[in-house]
Amino acid sequence: MSSTAEPKAPPVNRVGLTVKEYGGSKSTLCVGCGHDVITRQITQALYEMSIPPYKVAKMSGIGCSSKTTAYFADRGHGFNAVHGRMPAVATGAMMVNPSLLAVGVSGDGDTASIGAGQFVHMLRRNVPMVYIVENNGVYGLTKGQFSATADAGSKLKTGVVNDLPAIDLCAIAIELGCGYVARSFSGDMKQLVALLKGALAHRGTALLDVISPCVTFNNHDSSTKSYKWAKEHEIPIQEIGFIPFYEEISVDYEPGTTQDIELHDGSHIRLRKLRADYDATNKAQALALCQEAQEKTEFLTGLLYVEPTKKDFLELSGLSRDPIVTMPETKFRPPKKALDEIMESLK
Amino acid sequence: MSSTAEPKAPPVNRVGLTVKEYGGSKSTLCVGCGHDVITRQITQALYEMSIPPYKVAKMSGIGCSSKTTAYFADRGHGFNAVHGRMPAVATGAMMVNPSLLAVGVSGDGDTASIGAGQFVHMLRRNVPMVYIVENNGVYGLTKGQFSATADAGSKLKTGVVNDLPAIDLCAIAIELGCGYVARSFSGDMKQLVALLKGALAHRGTALLDVISPCVTFNNHDSSTKSYKWAKEHEIPIQEIGFIPFYEEISVDYEPGTTQDIELHDGSHIRLRKLRADYDATNKAQALALCQEAQEKTEFLTGLLYVEPTKKDFLELSGLSRDPIVTMPETKFRPPKKALDEIMESLK
Amino acid sequence: MSTAVLEEKHSESPSQPPVINDFSIHVATANGSGSMSSNNILMRAIFQMGIPVSGKNLFPSNIQGLPTWFTIRASKDGFVARRRDVGVLICMNPETAHEDVRTVTPGAAVIYEESLKLDTLRNDVIFYPVPFQKLVLELVSDGKLRRLAVNMIYVGVAAWLLGIEMAEIEKAVARQFKSKAAAVEINMKAIRGGLEWAEKNLAKRDAFRFERMNATAGKIIIEGNAASAIGCMMAGVQFLAWYPITPSSSLAESLIDYAGKYRLDPETGAPTLSVVQAEDELAALGMVLGAGWAGARAMTTTSGPGISLMAEFTGLGYYAEVPAVIVDIQRVGPSTGLPTRTMQGDITSTYNLSHGDARHILLLPGSVQECYSMAMDAFDLAERFQTPVFLMSDLDLGMNNWMADPFPFSDRPLDRGKVLRTKEELDAHIAKFKEFARYRDVDGDGIPWRTLPGFIDAPAATYFTRGSGHNERATYTERPDDYKNNMDRLARKFETAKSYVPRPAVSDGTGARVGIIAYGSSDFAVEEARGLLGRKGLATDYLRLRALPFTPETTAFIAAHDRVYVVDQNRDGQMYDLLRLEIGGDTSKLRSIRHYDGFPLDAETVIEGIEAGEKN
Amino acid sequence: MSTAVLEEKHSESPSQPPVINDFSIHVATANGSGSMSSNNILMRAIFQMGIPVSGKNLFPSNIQGLPTWFTIRASKDGFVARRRDVGVLICMNPETAHEDVRTVTPGAAVIYEESLKLDTLRNDVIFYPVPFQKLVLELVSDGKLRRLAVNMIYVGVAAWLLGIEMAEIEKAVARQFKSKAAAVEINMKAIRGGLEWAEKNLAKRDAFRFERMNATAGKIIIEGNAASAIGCMMAGVQFLAWYPITPSSSLAESLIDYAGKYRLDPETGAPTLSVVQAEDELAALGMVLGAGWAGARAMTTTSGPGISLMAEFTGLGYYAEVPAVIVDIQRVGPSTGLPTRTMQGDITSTYNLSHGDARHILLLPGSVQECYSMAMDAFDLAERFQTPVFLMSDLDLGMNNWMADPFPFSDRPLDRGKVLRTKEELDAHIAKFKEFARYRDVDGDGIPWRTLPGFIDAPAATYFTRGSGHNERATYTERPDDYKNNMDRLARKFETAKSYVPRPAVSDGTGARVGIIAYGSSDFAVEEARGLLGRKGLATDYLRLRALPFTPETTAFIAAHDRVYVVDQNRDGQMYDLLRLEIGGDTSKLRSIRHYDGFPLDAETVIEGIEAGEKN
Ligand SMILES: Cc1ncc(C[n+]2csc(CCOP(=O)(O)OP(=O)(O)O)c2C)c(N)n1
Numbered sequence A, B: 001m002s003s004t005a006e007p008k009a010p011p012v013n014r015v016g017l018t019v020k021e022y023g024g025s026k027s028t029l030c031v032g033c034g035h036d037v038i039t040r041q042i043t044q045a046l047y048e049m050s051i052p053p054y055k056v057a058k059m060s061g062i063g064c065s066s067k068t069t070a071y072f073a074d075r076g077h078g079f080n081a082v083h084g085r086m087p088a089v090a091t092g093a094m095m096v097n098p099s100l101l102a103v104g105v106s107g108d109g110d111t112a113s114i115g116a117g118q119f120v121h122m123l124r125r126n127v128p129m130v131y132i133v134e135n136n137g138v139y140g141l142t143k144g145q146f147s148a149t150a151d152a153g154s155k156l157k158t159g160v161v162n163d164l165p166a167i168d169l170c171a172i173a174i175e176l177g178c179g180y181v182a183r184s185f186s187g188d189m190k191q192l193v194a195l196l197k198g199a200l201a202h203r204g205t206a207l208l209d210v211i212s213p214c215v216t217f218n219n220h221d222s223s224t225k226s227y228k229w230a231k232e233h234e235i236p237i238q239e240i241g242f243i244p245f246y247e248e249i250s251v252d253y254e255p256g257t258t259q260d261i262e263l264h265d266g267s268h269i270r271l272r273k274l275r276a277d278y279d280a281t282n283k284a285q286a287l288a289l290c291q292e293a294q295e296k297t298e299f300l301t302g303l304l305y306v307e308p309t310k311k312d313f314l315e316l317s318g319l320s321r322d323p324i325v326t327m328p329e330t331k332f333r334p335p336k337k338a339l340d341e342i343m344e345s346l347k
Numbered sequence C, D: 001m002s003t004a005v006l007e008e009k010h011s012e013s014p015s016q017p018p019v020i021n022d023f024s025i026h027v028a029t030a031n032g033s034g035s036m037s038s039n040n041i042l043m044r045a046i047f048q049m050g051i052p053v054s055g056k057n058l059f060p061s062n063i064q065g066l067p068t069w070f071t072i073r074a075s076k077d078g079f080v081a082r083r084r085d086v087g088v089l090i091c092m093n094p095e096t097a098h099e100d101v102r103t104v105t106p107g108a109a110v111i112y113e114e115s116l117k118l119d120t121l122r123n124d125v126i127f128y129p130v131p132f133q134k135l136v137l138e139l140v141s142d143g144k145l146r147r148l149a150v151n152m153i154y155v156g157v158a159a160w161l162l163g164i165e166m167a168e169i170e171k172a173v174a175r176q177f178k179s180k181a182a183a184v185e186i187n188m189k190a191i192r193g194g195l196e197w198a199e200k201n202l203a204k205r206d207a208f209r210f211e212r213m214n215a216t217a218g219k220i221i222i223e224g225n226a227a228s229a230i231g232c233m234m235a236g237v238q239f240l241a242w243y244p245i246t247p248s249s250s251l252a253e254s255l256i257d258y259a260g261k262y263r264l265d266p267e268t269g270a271p272t273l274s275v276v277q278a279e280d281e282l283a284a285l286g287m288v289l290g291a292g293w294a295g296a297r298a299m300t301t302t303s304g305p306g307i308s309l310m311a312e313f314t315g316l317g318y319y320a321e322v323p324a325v326i327v328d329i330q331r332v333g334p335s336t337g338l339p340t341r342t343m344q345g346d347i348t349s350t351y352n353l354s355h356g357d358a359r360h361i362l363l364l365p366g367s368v369q370e371c372y373s374m375a376m377d378a379f380d381l382a383e384r385f386q387t388p389v390f391l392m393s394d395l396d397l398g399m400n401n402w403m404a405d406p407f408p409f410s411d412r413p414l415d416r417g418k419v420l421r422t423k424e425e426l427d428a429h430i431a432k433f434k435e436f437a438r439y440r441d442v443d444g445d446g447i448p449w450r451t452l453p454g455f456i457d458a459p460a461a462t463y464f465t466r467g468s469g470h471n472e473r474a475t476y477t478e479r480p481d482d483y484k485n486n487m488d489r490l491a492r493k494f495e496t497a498k499s500y501v502p503r504p505a506v507s508d509g510t511g512a513r514v515g516i517i518a519y520g521s522s523d524f525a526v527e528e529a530r531g532l533l534g535r536k537g538l539a540t541d542y543l544r545l546r547a548l549p550f551t552p553e554t555t556a557f558i559a560a561h562d563r564v565y566v567v568d569q570n571r572d573g574q575m576y577d578l579l580r581l582e583i584g585g586d587t588s589k590l591r592s593i594r595h596y597d598g599f600p601l602d603a604e605t606v607i608e609g610i611e612a613g614e615k616n
């Protein structure tokens, strides 16, 4: 389509929309906040994947990060839940209308602190949704206290030091069998947009733990969640390519150095290994990698683990993909005869 | 002492108490419930460790398992909290009185379902306590619904099948850096009592995930949490010996086949390996082991991971071991001078 | 034939006047001992003889070995409330035997295991020692089955003693064991054994017995939770999230059972009810709000502790205006309290659930019929008012056995509320009101219109749902006027609800000066109390509340009487307080009767309360 | 010398009567622009001139870039409530400039950035255009510092315009920047620059100015949260568990700061306050209960959403009887609501927090002094009554700047309640009462005795704490009488609390027929309203509630007046309702005044409410 567009007219995607039409309201975050960068990548990915915006269900909790669902795809509905409890709300919505595409945005406090319990159970259920953690190691909206992903020993501007170990959300997710686990950095836009596209094409929970510096409260030099630190320490484990289902895929790649993963919708993820013989489909390797990274405090980014064929919560629950909310009343309202039968049995 | 005791008199331990004096009120659980067996081992371990019972703080949530803290050591205080929230209560108690020895008993529903969030944060903080999960894969007290540790595919008597994967509490604990992680079976009393003693001597959170069959709701043949299944499938990875700090320890053991771990109080745990070159002090190996066991649905028991030198939450918080609750008022009530100083600064 | 035998024996019995079809049988056992089937068989058989019955199970909060009592009340006049006096006691639990005997009414019949030697305890009751253990050894060869079979023996003894027809017992047994031949046979053998032994060895000396009547034809026996489950299913519930808790689990579980049979897509065979066993109640309500927001009829069911955990999400549902049905099967609180005892203790906290200013619609079923019908009402109200609606049942209503007429089918169209489902509906709305503004009160009733995610492919259709400040267009705001306008509209919406909620059930116009106001499971005891008071010459009018907010009938009723007694099954007189706030002005004619010991309310308590009040 | 200059200029100013030391300055900026220091300096300087001031920060729920307003109210009579009319407006935020100008009172002085060209908007106010951007370029070389420095320029301009003494401004600057020479210098340079430019280029034409007086000598300026933090520290709090939430975080954070200095063990240097940043509020209260059970003075601090999450644990604390102090810095609810706006919206839900029958002690501080003193009371009450006690502050009180006398040191001995700490105490207790029974009311006041885990090495010392049914000996029970007795004792205990909680502050005996009842931060507006009403000839008596449960003074006060206006900062008239329930009988003399737009209450609202009421 885009080829046939007027020279002057802005390019449109396969559903005839411009990238602008995937935008949202104006951000009220601090200038330079990592979250705004991620918002742009989400917008871009939705556009490039030609997702009908009205099918997008934007889910979030409470926090600066959670606010960002208002800043993209305002042609889709959004639900800003209570703090730390977005997974439950998303689960309910997707179980009655799987035709929605749930894009969840949360923060490290919203997910790892108050939200740890729901996070664990969302992963265990493999609820179909993209779950993005905009991870800055602090509670931005409440003015910069440490969250549960702050690294041990890291220091606030106020001098307060965090003594507790960080929760590694990716490791937890892999352990709980999540089928798409990635770590990225808001500064690495190319990688991030590729990972987002893969996540949008994945069926089941796709977790993206994205380091997203808080410029106001946690971007100083003694911080391990600052732009500076992340830029200096990021080690991508792969170069990530995404080939949508509607595109030809070239078969010419060297199996040794490149891994090709087909997703349930026929899209492919191409991983050019930067780490010799790391197999992103091997759970044990993935766990070991996280473990190693924790010990060496390495900042490894990329698609840490992928298992595209896992059943999602709908399949596990034996539900059809035909949304319950759009069924005709006749299908969910039993006839008189059903009631009579029951009454008979109670006489 | 016990040697000097009258021939007829029952033996006493180093604090002059008989095992009876570590008992509690009569159990109201079902005849044959695994939990009652564990209660007996806890009683035995407390006795053999010569722990002054009045120093024992028995913590629990809600469930058949959580009731059992009333069935041992009634010379110690007990706190039966609300469902799934025992870790928080224990944390508060231990942070103000570390001279207590917290023995927590929970269930798989209490810990892995409603309690997942607090469980994660207790582990992250390394709260000094023994945390025992009496794991039967179901909610016993509410009549046998599946919990989050029920294995995928397991079936209730009613025919209901569990489609979701089980949460592996030990793997989560190891991932979160818990310093003492063991899995056992209420039917394996010798192993269990040894693991309990080690846990009582450990400083920091000691997790014991003990398979404890629910004879009323989950002990049938299609259950993977039944006595039969556990007996048939248990594979101990070590033979476990415990040498209390006050006993001579023999140095004659072959390093290759046996691992000796010294705990902070000077006690030792002797692990005679039944699995060649498994190093229980190696986190990566421990994680890999859990992973392997999950894949093969093997029931591996023993001390999966131990790291006796980890700082507990008190040290991490910079608190002294001198209990805040027993300090004289003069130490926690500031003098007039302090207030005046503050008032000056506000003028 | 046993009844024949009975006749003669009775002729021998002493002079005390016979008590026919109007007494309670109290069976004391230990839980997990399998006595439940025996008790059901007894109750069923009496019911099949055409005699009105109700069955109450008083069970402990554990699974096996602790004392349990099952009370079967037969009442020719159809009274079903708990009754303090016990006519027939069946003593199977050594642990409680002595206290059980002490508490029965003089003249009661006491059937007990011989070896317990209870007959020395009192001389004003009639003892029937039975060698249950010996008998079961003779009657049942298979040792494993004896623990259960022993309970069948007392069925036989009771049948003989009270004149329960064996034919009906056989029917009941067949029904109980779904006519599994083997089970039926061995149990019938035990029952017959008991009966025959009693015929040979006992002489009827008490006054209690049953005689066939015709008051139960066509009726059903059901627990309130099952009734609510049926109501939810018939209402077309599409999503259930729940977390197990006594006494509400059985509601979720029977809904799941029924749905497994009656809620499968005729074409695909796929379930049309989506069920999630949540990790806790907090998550359960979160899921329900997600499903309700997405357009489903969504519900959860819980009890007090769950209600407490739902406080924050309930506030979100109220303020963001998302439909949800929450069933509270009330038990004794606060905290864990007594999980297996009944109470109406959550009224105040639920009515105001959430921090900040919030008010919720509460439905107050007073019978199993209403557990069924109000479950349906709840979904209509939740969708109509786009807010959480609470169905306030309790353990007595929910878990005990009640007789009722078969539930009527409702072909009333579902009220799905103000939803714009299609582009056409949206365009029409915009044509009429210029734009779609999620929180604008275009109709003047405080209820705005809503759209559903993923339904309409049009920019104008979407809005952003949030628990923080929002204006009519659902955009973020901190403006004082926006906030106030929105809160005032919510108050207006609550006003509108008054003309939609179930009206109270009023029986007045008798010219009585004394009124009674009660709700929920108190109805049975209150009706019985009114009857007895009437006979004592104290006429009373009665208003049974069926919902909050209150409706004008209630204020009118209070105005029309000199003294109005408000019956609460809680310590703090929770409904009494809400009523005082409702009528305002002079509240002194309202008086509070409170029952809160965990047992179901009985008529005596109501009578004592009113008589005490009428004295002063 | 600048003031001299001022004098002449003033002589030129038009005839309107001068307004001295009695007007509000309204500074409109964007948050995160660093205007806070400038506003503090202004407020401090005026304060140091001996003029009573208060400062209110109206900020958005984000971190940077959205509109913020800071209001400094100077009042020679010491009134500190919010005031609707604005005397001086400093317009630094283009986004809101137009609306800001529109809302000021006629005759107001408006300082604004020249380029905004606001002077065309109105002709009934006096405009002072200032080229802030130009000036800052000249005055500050370092570009990075300009964003902040520009705010200092308006300090200088205001100083000239209103006659704020430079000497005091210098003091305030030194204080603000903890005399960091560099910072002090560059900021003073900007201020002087502003002042000098104004002297040269502006002519004073408005009526507002400051003149030194002597009403603030020895006084402090403090936020309520800091005051409560000091109170908690002085009360010897030993355990704090908290989860960050606006507007309560600053209480925890300043407590942590102060404790870091004043709560270290003199010998070991170890902290004597143990602090845990919990994973959420549910866990926070759980930890507090654990610590309270272990014998510590334990607290948490939160706001509405946290209160909702604490419902279940609060019920446990009430029923298992564990001391806990819970501070609720109320914000606008329900749900997330308006996190940075003020309200008294949690009264009903907190008073009844938890399912089942529960009632809690609420303390209602009405000033920063009481934020301090009641924090101390809270711990005494919590330990005396072995129950959760709530300190109900709000955002206005907690986060705004208030003038006060220095807080008095309290050498009142701590009330640690009925605790048996030693073997000796236990033996004495047993000698006196035969045994130690945890939940027995041996003293008749409903308050039982308790022991602490690990304190006494004696079997008789221990008991089992549980939220399920327990008898006097703390053993599990499901007996109706045990449950009822225990609940009745808890009610008795709550009765006893009435003679321990802070009494209301009453000013009456004037013979006025009209009474006012208010609580918390409403006090400032009510006192001002009474003054104004008085001048209009309407005399009022006033009772300020300081705690729940109510005490006899309150009923007496209501009885003594014809009409009593109850002021609530919430929609539902929450305290009005509790009062109606308290007095019972005829409640018609109580009338409700409700303010709930998120702004602090102002005197006009109270006056309008009363005048409206008095008309009918
Ligand atoms: C129940 C509850 N507790 C506390 C808060 C206050 N609060 C709002 S956002 C937030 C933390 C946000 O941190 P994070 O999720 O990391 O988001 P960020 O602002 O860092 O992007 C907290 C504690 C709340 N809104 N609700």
Ligand SMILES: Cc1ncc(C[n+]2csc(CCOP(=O)(O)OP(=O)(O)O)c2C)c(N)n1
Pocket (backbone or CB within 6 Å): B062, B063, B064, B065, B066, B083, B106, B107, B108, B109, B110, B111, B134, B136, B138, B139, B140, B141, B142, B147, B214, C243, C244, C245, C246, C281, C305, C306, C309, C336
């Ligand atoms: C908030 C709350 N929700 C639900 C319950 C009901 N409940 C009591 S115990 C229990 C589960 C117990 O399961 P588990 O922890 O595995 O213990 P078990 O009985 O199997 O030993 C539940 C759901 C409760 N007491 N509180």
Ligand code: SF4
Pocket (backbone or CB within 6 Å): A028, A029, A030, A032, A033, A034, A035, A064, A065, A136, A140, A141, A213, A214, A215, A216, A217, D063, D064
């Ligand atoms: S405070 Fe931090 S996280 Fe929040 S918007 Fe600002 S930079 Fe982003």
Ligand code: SF4
Pocket (backbone or CB within 6 Å): B028, B029, B030, B032, B033, B034, B035, B064, B065, B136, B140, B141, B213, B214, B215, B216, B217, C063, C064
């Ligand atoms: S129900 Fe199961 S878990 Fe509970 S006591 Fe009985 S056997 Fe044990």
Ligand SMILES: [Mg+2]
Pocket (backbone or CB within 6 Å): A107, A108, A109, A134, A135, A136, A137, A138, A139, A140, A147
């Ligand atoms: Mg964050």
Ligand SMILES: [Mg+2]
Pocket (backbone or CB within 6 Å): B107, B108, B109, B134, B135, B136, B137, B138, B139, B140, B147
């Ligand atoms: Mg269990």
